[in-house]
Amino acid sequence: QKEVEQNSGPLSVPEGAIASLNCTYSDRVSQSFFWYRQYSGKSPELIMSIYSNGDKEDGRFTAQLNKASQYVSLLIRDSQPSDSATYLCAVKPGGSYIPTFGRGTSLIVHP
Amino acid sequence: DVKVTQSSRYLVKRTGEKVFLECVQDMDHENMFWYRQDPGLGLRLIYFSYDVKMKEKGDIPEGYSVSREKKERFSLILESASTNQTSMYLCASSYGLSGQGYGYTFGSGTRLTVV
Numbered sequence: 001q002k003e004v005e006q007n008s009g010p011l012s013v014p015e016g017a018i019a020s021l022n023c024t025y026s027d028r029v030s031q032s033f034f035w036y037r038q039y040s041g042k043s044p045e046l047i048m049s050i051y052s053n054g055d056k057e058d059g060r061f062t063a064q065l066n067k068a069s070q071y072v073s074l075l076i077r078d079s080q081p082s083d084s085a086t087y088l089c090a091v092k093p094g095g096s097y098i099p100t101f102g103r104g105t106s107l108i109v110h111p
Numbered sequence: 112d113v114k115v116t117q118s119s120r121y122l123v124k125r126t127g128e129k130v131f132l133e134c135v136q137d138m139d140h141e142n143m144f145w146y147r148q149d150p151g152l153g154l155r156l157i158y159f160s161y162d163v164k165m166k167e168k169g170d171i172p173e174g175y176s177v178s179r180e181k182k183e184r185f186s187l188i189l190e191s192a193s194t195n196q197t198s199m200y201l202c203a204s205s206y207g208l209s210g211q212g213y214g215y216t217f218g219s220g221t222r223l224t225v226v
Contacts (some may be wrong), residue, residue, distance in 0.1 A: 043218060045217070
């Protein structure tokens with residue numbers, strides 16, 4: 001059974017701080033890793049994808065992948081109240097159409 | 112701007128009715144998916160399609176069927192709606208063959224209530 005684990009939270013950080021969201025996965029053959037942001041009552045939106053070990057930066061977002069330890073992280077720098085949402089981690093093995101989603105971490109950024 | 116459009120944002124149906132949820136994408140994506148999302152259960156895959164007229168069962172296909180007659184359109188059908196099918200239904204599409212690392216584009220969702 002492929003599993004993707006996320007702490008459900010809520011993770012509460014002050015405005016301007018770095019928010020760190022973590023995700024671990026069980027399937028060692030996973031090749032593609034995604035982070036989605038979902039505001040309350042809305043649908044998920046893809047914000048980051050990463051395929052190789054190391055860091056990938058996009059604006060205030062940095063995705064970090066460590067395949068040996070089977071975890072992927074999302075860092076949000078200079079967190080804003082508008083970043084308050086649920087963040088879903090998704091992991092896809094090579095040769096599959098279908099990612100496995102975690103249940104998400106709720107992030108609250110307070111002024 | 113790429114788009115996945117779901118026909119209804121909110122829908123209320125009666126138990127036993129046949130319900131059609133429509134999804135259209137304008138990105139020429141090969142793959143289309145139907146999920147339902149419930150509090151505490153996360154996203155659960157109902158059906159997916161990787162080509163016109165092709166369909167594959169996901170994790171929870173019971174009580175549902177799908178149709179993909181055109182590349183851009185993927186329909187979810189609730190054969191006889193029941194109250195336990197009250198949920199948020201999300202359509203998604205993605206580009207590329209299996210093995211390629213493309214993420215999903217989701218539609219805005221349909222919140223279905225069965226009474």
